[in-house]
Amino acid sequence: MKRKVKLLDIAHELGVSTGTVHRALHNHPGVSPMTKSRVQQMAKTLGYRPNLAARYLSSRHNLRISVNTLQGTTSFWDEVRAGISEEARALVMENIEIEYRTYPRLGEGEEEAFEAALKSGVDGIITFPSRPQGLLSRMRRASRNSIPVVCVATDAPNTGRLAVVSIDTLASGALAADLMGSFLGGKGKVAVTLSSLVITEHAEKHKAFARTLHDLYPQMQLQETIEDHDIETEAYEKSTELFKKHPDLAGIYVTTEASIPVLNAARGAQMLDKITFITTDLFPALVPEIRSRAVAATIYQRPRTQGRMALRVLHEFLAEGECPSFQVTLAPHLVMRGNLDFFLQRQLLESGPQRAGAVRLRGASSDMVEYFG
Amino acid sequence: MKRKVKLLDIAHELGVSTGTVHRALHNHPGVSPMTKSRVQQMAKTLGYRPNLAARYLSSRHNLRISVNTLQGTTSFWDEVRAGISEEARALVMENIEIEYRTYPRLGEGEEEAFEAALKSGVDGIITFPSRPQGLLSRMRRASRNSIPVVCVATDAPNTGRLAVVSIDTLASGALAADLMGSFLGGKGKVAVTLSSLVITEHAEKHKAFARTLHDLYPQMQLQETIEDHDIETEAYEKSTELFKKHPDLAGIYVTTEASIPVLNAARGAQMLDKITFITTDLFPALVPEIRSRAVAATIYQRPRTQGRMALRVLHEFLAEGECPSFQVTLAPHLVMRGNLDFFLQRQLLESGPQRAGAVRLRGASSDMVEYFG
DNA sequence: TTGAAAGCGATACCAG
């Protein structure tokens, strides 16, 4: 049994005080370079690991975290935020203060929100970088100032961000392709819609879809790709055009949340029941479409879990100064009509009673269910 | 901003000492019933929440946890144990000692293992109750002695167990049925194999499969169910018989890990390419079967996550005296040839470098991927 | 049955 090494051990070993050791280990000002390096060396050789309990206890320096996301127009971001809140509450040391900053539309106001977070001096930021190019300089500045930034859903490369939490886009696209091929018996014309090929995530899904389709179902023909630029009417019109051009289209994979306009376009073109739809995410308007089998399957991106992971990674870094991984990639869930109700029930349960009173050992009579996305 | 209430607050309120308050709240001996109830009342009205950091700091008595599972003949339990270890290491307060007790076969030695764990005086037990009836009395005894027991993979009802972590069997069966129907175009004969209808989990999967098939694909015909009692030869022989009896069988859903004998039986009967297989779990021998498309899809039960959750629930109870939920139900993952590689890669990564050295902020050059099941 | 007090290990401040 190895006794844990503490500050006093390493201080004693070097004949200095714990205060000095502390300052040296944290790069605080006021330590001679010599002692600092000696301390750090000794800490390493002794295998010093800080005692987090003691740390939390002594400095109850409330962590302030800014969460910058899209407004809750789509249920996706509501779920992400819910996951963040949950994790914050669950994180045993409840010294986390979360400030939500939202912006109304893609790329509109997100720079201001980021700026505001920086100005207010938060300890960390969780953000959805919808237009990375605009955020670039600000994120670099945050990184320079040692303010960790975690990206959710979309990555922002070369910004010095601490980590990114997202769905596995390659697995998503590949799964969609394999399902599409299976459903259609390995032949027919299919198409993909996405927001823009400039967005890495969408391009990856598309690439994985195309590649898997080609490898596993060589007889299937992938048609031109629709870019809707996150505009509903554009999605509708371009879909309508596509359906007109390919009256024999057999399937379509919607990689974004914007599946409703595409469904409506198919409905308008009287082609709804001839086309196999594979969509993305799960939100109220999609439920009846799945139930009526207009949508064959949807790929659920587990927004709640994304939120949880984002906060967890950020907190772990803030607490321990270390980051478990720079890229957290979630496996998507597949929702079809058969298992739809289980997902809906889960969403209900989780958003319903706020972690309905935890119960002590003896009082265990009625079970409650927690469904992990 | 509400100041946190601490022991001293409630002690002061009642004119007693913190020691008394502490003893009262923890049902320690040596407190008059009167003061005890007064303290507990006051704690409730003030909304006292213990400061865990202080708790861990003052008394870090190592938690000892026994993990009783099947030997690693199947990769499933190796993964479960890996998940448990991971979570133990990740749990910030690393005062957890885990003792693994394994038994070679279903129902063989598990009672002895449980007994040994109890005798050695562990603080909690995670177990796979393969033969609940034999464990019943022992689990009840554990419960009476306030030793929490968490079941993994399978529940043991009426045993006083603290919680159960398992896959959503209803969602699994329903998803399998919907996929089967989609793959087969809504018609044909299908069958189910399982270990025994006596086992709740298997019965539930079967029921969900049958029900979903009936509701969504009324033209499909569900044939008799194979019970293999966890014996490979039995699975092989009964499958062979089934294939002989139904030469037009179109699909089969294997709810257990025992899919290889069934596949071999189909191979022997020259029916491999005529039957759509939906299997359960993911293990080395299954990989080539998925790759060759002998298996259309497999339902992955996320053993690693099950292990993580089991330890988390148990630790939370041990640490806080509260249990977040008595039933943790995981949504299964769907693995097909298209996304197979992503799951294999994930298993490799996770079992490879032991949490390859966490890195500090500045050193973030090459990303590592962590793939959450 | 109860009170008083000594830690647990890291942090932060004040003297030197």
Next chain:
DNA sequence: CTGGTATCGCTTTCAA
């Protein structure tokens, strides 16, 4: 630049 020390909230003796 460095040493000393009070502090965080809870647990756990030891006296009373």
